Structure formats: structure tokens, C-alpha cells
């Protein structure tokens with residue numbers, strides 16, 4: 025039990041978040057904290073400390089209001105399923121606090137199982153409210169969200185008045201926000217001056233904001249790097265443009281395959297779907313993502329850097345930018361981009377990207393409409409990982425990626441047909457909140473390792489088939505990992521369903537059944553629950569092809585069915601994780617120490 029808790033806490037990943045730490049609250053915090061951040065400029069600040077036994081977190085939230093204030097832990101970035109602490113200072117100057125839970129986007133209900141958020145003290149001053157409160161990291165309460173060792177999604181909101189006589193809070197309207205933070209592994213802001221003197225280069229959009237509700241805009245860049253010898257990028261910063269910031273919803277930056285060739289005087293630069301064919305070799309290796317609420321500066325591990333210059337083979341990058349412009353505002357210019365900072369010294373390792381999942385085609389992904397939980401599995405066999413050096417590679421960051429229907433993405437590390445651990449489990453994935461997930465403890469993988477990847481989709485809001493593809497309304501199942509040292513012969517390992525299996529399943533006899541013919545069938549299907557179940561069973565049992573390598577050295581293999589493996593024990597929550605300072609917590613620490621000496 026204790027061990028389960030320990031594993032549970034250690035294996036979730038985190039992001040390093042660095043942003044302006046400008047605290048604006050006029051109120052002095054009640055005590056000193058390990059961490060602090062500004063949640064919203066001039067509106068809200070947060071401080072926190074996790075105790076040494078890693079069991080409890082103490083927060084202090086300051087908000088510019090004399091009404092109620094709230095901080096929540098969200099499973100996926102929104103209110104649904106969020107565990108929320110709500111507090112205020114009443115007429116008598118006493119702090120009041122409630123443990124609430126949001127079933128959906130309506131007003132969260134009072135937690136009716138166990139109360140797990142507790143106020144310590146609070147006060148109002150100069151039009152601000154400050155409350156110090158605590159919570160266990162793992163409460164084992166179905167109406168709470170564990171504060172996992174990994175990326176935590178904080179949501180906050182506030183009202184202008186105290187709750188009414190019944191303790192009911194008023195609607196927050198637009199007074200809300202969210203932030204991703206690795207609460208348990210937060211690295212406080214390094215001042216911008218850390219980077220100011222470094223050499224850097226930028227990739228920037230230079231385009232007017234499209235006058236359309238939603239646009240995916242893609243622009244390919246030729247690297248302008250001409251350093252005769254290799255240098256290392258050690259951090260990058262997302263450059264937002266104040267003219268266009270409100271329209272930039274999210275951005276992904278891709279490495280184009282080294283074999284890509286373009287006419288350098290006419291690089292692709294257009295609505296992505298209009299140039300899909302041209303940019304197909306630029307779509308599978310994600311270098312970084314940024315979305316609303318995400319961190320702007322990303323630093324790389326000290327021992328590794330992203331190589332540029334010298335004989336590095338990547339010549340092109342692509343920015344894919346999602347513009348949201350529902351009010352159809354015109355005449356806005358956008359220069360969003362990214363700046364890469366180059367270290368003064370070369371680091372020990374080069375960083376690389378490795379992608380698991382499926383191809384982004386209908387052949388690989390044809391997801392029925394009206395499905396609650398449609399599961400698409402994929403498997404990367406040992407033959408692919410034989411390209412990994414004997415000494416192994418170190419994986420330190422995960423970038424799960426699906427589109428709107430994606431609910432969850434995970435990859436398990438399989439050794440000798442036994443699942444050893446999650447490489448990463450993005451249990452609660454949200455397209456609108458994509459982040460770098462930095463592992464607290466990097467994971468070593470070796471030749472012969474295999475990788476099971478699962479993407480889970482919900483299509484309850486759709487009647488039609490969702491097909492694999494690059495458009496937002498299409499789907500993807502891409503689980504990217506960042507690692508070192510970089511391999512030159514393996515960048516992806518992706519599956520698709522076998523054509524003859526499709527033909528048998530769809531009762532098609534056509535000789536040359538292909539993507540176009542399949543699409544034609546898919547768009548006409550009227551989904552029923554029975555049919556959805558039939559498709560799930562097809563997906564669970566069908567023959568598949570797997571493509572791996574790095575172009576132009578691509579290998580295709582087939583499986584009659586996905587390999588079976590001994591799965592992980594299901595995780596169970598245990599109250600033993602947090603009995604008050606007890607033998608068990610001492611044991612956890614001892615076990616942790618021991619584990620450290622075993623693994624280091």
C-alpha cells in the first residue's frame with residue numbers, strides 16, 4: 025500500500041514553469057513559503073509550501089476583492105471534476121472556508137463525503153483578501169482531486185461579495201482563470217536576465233490574424249543557423265504579441281524531417297489544411313507546444329541541449345498556430361513566435377524527440393460518433409527499440425497530443441511482455457490545455473523495450489465518424505517524448521489498421537481499397553450503440569501495421585493482433601498514505617532513500 029502511494033507520487037511528471045513572479049498583493053503573507061507565483065497580474069497571487077514528508081500542502085491565496093475567493097485543483101483544466109476550496113472573511117473578520125466539488129460547469133456543491141480543505145487564518149486589507157489554508161496531497165476522497173506528483177492544474181475564481189446567509193456563492197462571471205503548475209516540483213522563476221546575454225534566434229509569424237472563427241495557420245521556416253560548429257539551445261521562450269494575444273489559442277512547433285525539401289524562396293505559409301500535402305513531413309515531431317495558460321519559458325535539463333549548427337541535419341521547422349477569432353475582428357497583425365536561447369558551452373547530450381501512437385489517417389483512426397469511451401491502442405515492438413543505444417536513452421518530458429475528442433493518452437513501458445511503469449499517463453487530457461510534462465525522475469529506456477500507447481476518445485457530442493487527420497475536427501493519437509542522447513535512426517513508431525482487415529470488417533471486395541474509399545464509407549455511417557461496440561471490438565482485435573525509424577529509413581511490420589502483456593496493478597488509494605506522522609510515513613521516506621540508492 026505505502027509503496028503504491030510512493031510510486032503514485034513519484035511517477036507523475038511536472039513542467040518547469042517560469043514566468044514573471046511579480047507579486048502585486050499589498051498584504052504581507054502570514055509566513056514564509058517555499059514558492060510563490062502571480063496567478064493574474066494585479067489581481068491574484070499564490071504562495072505555497074509542501075511539508076518535508078510530502079503529505080500536506082499549505083497555500084496562501086491573495087485576491088483583490090472583499091468577496092469570496094477560491095482555488096481549485098482541476099483534473100483537466102476546466103471546472104468539471106474540480107476540487108475547490110472557497111473562503112471569505114465574514115462581517116466579524118473571521119475566516120470562513122468550504123470544501124466544494126464541481127460535477128460540471130454549474131455551481132460546485134459542498135463536498136458531502138469528507139472535508140479536506142481547512143482554513144488556517146485570513147484577513148482583508150486595502151480591498152484584498154488573504155487566506156492561508158491547507159490540504160493533504162492525497163485525500164482518498166472521491167470528491168477531491170489528488171495533488172499528484174506531476175502537472176497540477178489550478179483554477180481560481182472570485183466574487184465581489186461574500187456568500188449569502190446560506191453560504192451560497194455568487195456567480196464569478198469572468199473573474200476566473202487557470203494555471204498549470206508543478207506544485208510539488210516547482211522551480212521558481214529565474215529572472216529574465218539569466219537569458220538576456222545569451223545568443224538567440226527566433227522563428228516568428230508575420231501575418232494578419234485571419235478573420236474566421238477558427239483557423240489553423242502553418243508556416244515553415246528554414247533555419248538561419250550558420251554556426252560552423254554545433255551549439256546547444258538550452259531554453260526557449262514563447263513570444264506573444266500584445267496585438268494578437270487574445271486570438272492566439274495555441275501553438276505547436278515542429279521539427280521537419282531531415283529529408284524534407286522545399287523551394288526556399290516559396291516556403292509553405294498558409295491555412296494548414298490547404299497545404300497539408302506539402303507539410304506532411306513537418307507534422308509528426310513536436311518540439312514544443314504552448315497554449316493559453318501555459319508557461320512561456322521552458323528550460324532544458326542541465327545535461328542536455330537541443331543541437332543547432334554544425335552538421336545537424338534538421339533544416340526546417342514549422343509553426344502551427346491556432347487562431348480563435350469568433351468576433352471576426354479584422355486588421356490585427358500577428359508576430360507570435362518562439363525564441364531559442366543558445367548556451368555558452370556545449371552540454372553533454374543532444375536532445376531528441378520520439379513519438380508513439382498512430383498514424384494520422386482514417387486508416388489508423390476512424391472513431392465512431394456517439395461513443396463514450398472509444399479506445400485506440402497501439403504498440404511499438406522491440407524491433408523498433410533495437411535502434412536505442414545499449415547504454416539506453418533518458419526520457420525526461422512528455423507531450424501527449426490528440427484533438428478535440430481526446431480524453432486521455434498514456435504510454436506504458438513494456439519489458440519482457442510485462443508493463444513496468446507508465447512512461448507517461450495523461451489521464452486527464454484536454455486539447456485546450458496542452459503542456460510539457462517534465463518528469464520528476466527521468467526514465468531510462470533500453471534496446472528491446474516495447475511501448476503500449478492508448479488514446480481514449482469521447483464523441484458523445486458528434487453524430488459523424490471522426491477520422492484521423494491534421495484538421496482540428498479530425499483526430500490524432502500522438503504521444504511525443506523528449507529524451508537524450510539523440511538517435512538519428514528512430515524518431516517515431518506509429519501503427520495503423522491493416523487494409524485487408526478493414527476490407528474484411530467492412531465487407532468490401534474492391535481490389536484497391538484505399539484512404540479515399542474508406543473515407544467515403546466512413547462519412548455515410550449512421551452510428552448506433554451496437555455499431556460502436558462492433559467497431560470497438562474490431563479495434564481491439566484487428567491486424568495492424570507499425571511504421572518506425574526516421575525517414576528515409578522507415579520500416580513497416582505487421583501484427584496479426586496487438587501483443588498481449590502483463591499489465592500494471594491497478595492503482596488504489598490508501599488512507600495509509602496520510603495517517604498523521606506515523607511509522608508509515610517514516611517507512612515511505614526510508615523506502616524512498618533506499619530506492620534512490622538502488623537506482624542511482
Ligand SMILES: *[C@@H]1O[C@H](CO)[C@@H](O)[C@H](O)[C@H]1NC(C)=O
Pocket residue numbers: 065066
Ligand atoms: C498592473 O499594475 C501596474 C502598476 O499599476 C501596471 O503598470 C500594469 O500595467 C498592470 N498590469 C496589468 C496586466 O493590468
Ligand SMILES: *[C@@H]1O[C@H](CO)[C@@H](O)[C@H](O)[C@H]1NC(C)=O
Pocket residue numbers: 126127128129130131132133
Ligand atoms: C451539473 O451538476 C449539478 C450538481 O452540481 C447537477 O444538479 C446538474 O444536473 C448537472 N448538470 C448537467 C448538465 O449535468
Ligand SMILES: *[C@@H]1O[C@H](CO)[C@@H](O)[C@H](O)[C@H]1NC(C)=O
Pocket residue numbers: 230231
Ligand atoms: C512582415 O510582413 C510585412 C508585410 O508583408 C513586411 O513588410 C515585413 O518586412 C515583414 N517582416 C519581417 C520581419 O519579415
Ligand SMILES: *[C@@H]1O[C@H](CO)[C@@H](O)[C@H](O)[C@H]1NC(C)=O
Pocket residue numbers: 440
Ligand atoms: C521473461 O519472462 C519469462 C516468463 O515470465 C521468464 O521466464 C524470463 O526469464 C524473463 N526474461 C527476462 C530477461 O527477464
Ligand SMILES: *[C@@H]1O[C@H](CO)[C@@H](O)[C@H](O)[C@H]1NC(C)=O
Pocket residue numbers: 484485486487
Ligand atoms: C445528430 O443527428 C440528429 C438527427 O439528424 C440531430 O437531431 C442531432 O442534433 C445531431 N446531434 C449532434 C450532436 O450533432
Ligand SMILES: *[C@@H]1O[C@H](CO)[C@@H](O)[C@H](O)[C@H]1NC(C)=O
Pocket residue numbers: 529530531
Ligand atoms: C459484414 O457482413 C456481415 C455478414 O453479412 C455482417 O454481419 C456485418 O454487419 C457486415 N459488416 C458491416 C460493417 O457492414
